[in-house]
Amino acid sequence: MRRESERAFQSSVTPSKSQRAALIGLTAGDRDSTESSLEELARLTQTAGAIPVFRILQERRSPHPGTFLGLGKVKELARTCDEHEINVVIADSELSPIQRGNLEEIVQCGVIDRTQLILDIFARRARSSEGKLQVELAQLRYLLPRLVGLGRTLSRLGGGIGTRGPGETKLETDRRRIHRRLSTVKRHIERVRKRRAQLRARRTKRQLPTVALVGYTNAGKTTLFNRLTGDDAVASDALFVTLDPLVRRLRLSDKRTVLCSDTVGFLDRLPHTLVAAFRATLEEVADADLVVQICDSSSPVRDEHVRAVQRVLAEIGADTVPCVVVWNKSDLISREECRRILLREPGSVCLSAIEPASRSIALELIEKGLRQTAADAHYCETGRTA
Ligand SMILES: Nc1nc2c(ncn2[C@@H]2O[C@H](COP(=O)(O)OP(=O)(O)OP(=O)(O)O)[C@@H](O)[C@H]2O)c(=O)[nH]1
Numbered sequence: 403m404r405r406e407s408e409r410a411f412q413s414s415v416t417p418s419k420s421q422r423a424a425l426i427g428l429t430a431g432d433r434d435s436t437e438s439s440l441e442e443l444a445r446l447t448q449t450a451g452a453i454p455v456f457r458i459l460q461e462r463r464s465p466h467p468g469t470f471l472g473l474g475k476v477k478e479l480a481r482t483c484d485e486h487e488i489n490v491v492i493a494d495s496e497l498s499p500i501q502r503g504n505l506e507e508i509v510q511c512g513v514i515d516r517t518q519l520i521l522d523i524f525a526r527r528a529r530s531s532e533g534k535l536q537v538e539l540a541q542l543r544y545l546l547p548r549l550v551g552l553g554r555t556l557s558r559l560g561g562g563i564g565t566r567g568p569g570e571t572k573l574e575t576d577r578r579r580i581h582r583r584l585s586t587v588k589r590h591i592e593r594v595r596k597r598r599a600q601l602r603a604r605r606t607k608r609q610l611p612t613v614a615l616v617g618y619t620n621a622g623k624t625t626l627f628n629r630l631t632g633d634d635a636v637a638s639d640a641l642f643v644t645l646d647p648l649v650r651r652l653r654l655s656d657k658r659t660v661l662c663s664d665t666v667g668f669l670d671r672l673p674h675t676l677v678a679a680f681r682a683t684l685e686e687v688a689d690a691d692l693v694v695q696i697c698d699s700s701s702p703v704r705d706e707h708v709r710a711v712q713r714v715l716a717e718i719g720a721d722t723v724p725c726v727v728v729w730n731k732s733d734l735i736s737r738e739e740c741r742r743i744l745l746r747e748p749g750s751v752c753l754s755a756i757e758p759a760s761r762s763i764a765l766e767l768i769e770k771g772l773r774q775t776a777a778d779a780h781y782c783e784t785g786r787t788a
């Protein structure tokens with residue numbers, strides 16, 4: 403029997419280039435960080451296949467309970483949307499069903515929020531059945547409490563961004579069906595999770611240490627992974643290119659073999675439903691012997707990115723795994739800036755994963771990190787085969 407939501411995935415229409423988006427956000431004073439958040443929302447919008455046409459940022463301590471932006475701003479938004487022939491408004495924070503419904507009435511076009519946009523991108527990117535299941539779980543959990551508010555949005559968007567996945571068809575009219583589907587998906591994921599745990603246990607038995615590359619989306623994880631392992635996984639300037647974890651063998655200079663994994667990128671305010679749904683994938687990270695955190699040194703908000711990654715690591719229980727830091731894309735910053743970073747963060751390295759020389763720098767860092775781990779945990783002498 404074809405599954406309801408599978409059919410929804412397959413029938414989703416790729417948004418045409420003509421889908422035009424307006425971005426809206428609130429700032430409570432720190433304008434710089436809100437603007438960089440809107441900048442990120444614009445990149446996410448492009449990743450989802452739409453064109454971010456204009457942005458409205460309003461200074462407000464808290465969102466208007468009925469319309470998110472204040473009433474005056476909403477009127478301005480409606481006028482500008484009309485002028486620019488906007489098809490979808492995307493809010494930088496989560497919207498309540500009431501806010502969404504009211505905004506749609508006033509603006510007369512579809513309205514989605516940041517979480518829905520990210521879920522949509524994940525739905526688009528998921529390739530493996532495991533990835534698809536995890537995205538579906540996140541979507542169902544997001545949909546369930548919002549069924550009332552979503553009806554109008556879904557019909558109005560007509561298959562554009564934010565409409566991918568379950569919810570387009572009869573799902574929203576039948577909570578029981580969603581619940582049933584939820585438990586089926588959870589069962590499947592549990593099976594995947596057990597299989598992964600068995601695989602990990604087998605690796606542990608073979609005494610192969612694992613190294614997990616983590617970092618903000620677009621930091622260059624896959625580029626460095628390819629450089630280290632000689633693989634040719636897809637690396638690209640779009641966001642969330644990697645969703646399914648990849649594991650490859652990596653030979654260290656002392657001839658030891660370790661397993662290196664590349665995985666889904668993190669993001670500031672990554673929807674909790676997604677983190678929870680991707681738990682099976684992210685357990686790879688929590689179980690690693692060493693985490694290599696890759697940061698884009700050229701990003702003007704690199705410190706925020708580092709903090710966001712650390713928050714997700716804590717959320718998945720990986721914050722106690724020994725960690726080394728790579729400042730990537732050093733070709734885009736000055737030598738002086740590199741020196742400043744390294745002074746502030748001793749033990750980390752600056753490199754450029756697109757340059758061949760980065761391989762030995764990263765390898766040395768990983769070897770040092772593993773030696774440290776070994777020293778701390780009597781790595782070689784004790785318990786890995788226990
Ligand atoms: N200039 C420069 N660009 C880099 C460097 N490393 C990666 N890139 C580019 O940055 C973009 C993102 O690289 P990826 O390796 O796909 O990044 P990722 O962290 O795997 O991204 P996701 O899987 O989407 O989370 C690509 O266009 C790379 O070519 C670097 O050292 N310097």
Ligand SMILES: [Mg+2]
Pocket residue numbers: 623624625636637643644665
């Ligand atoms: Mg990647």
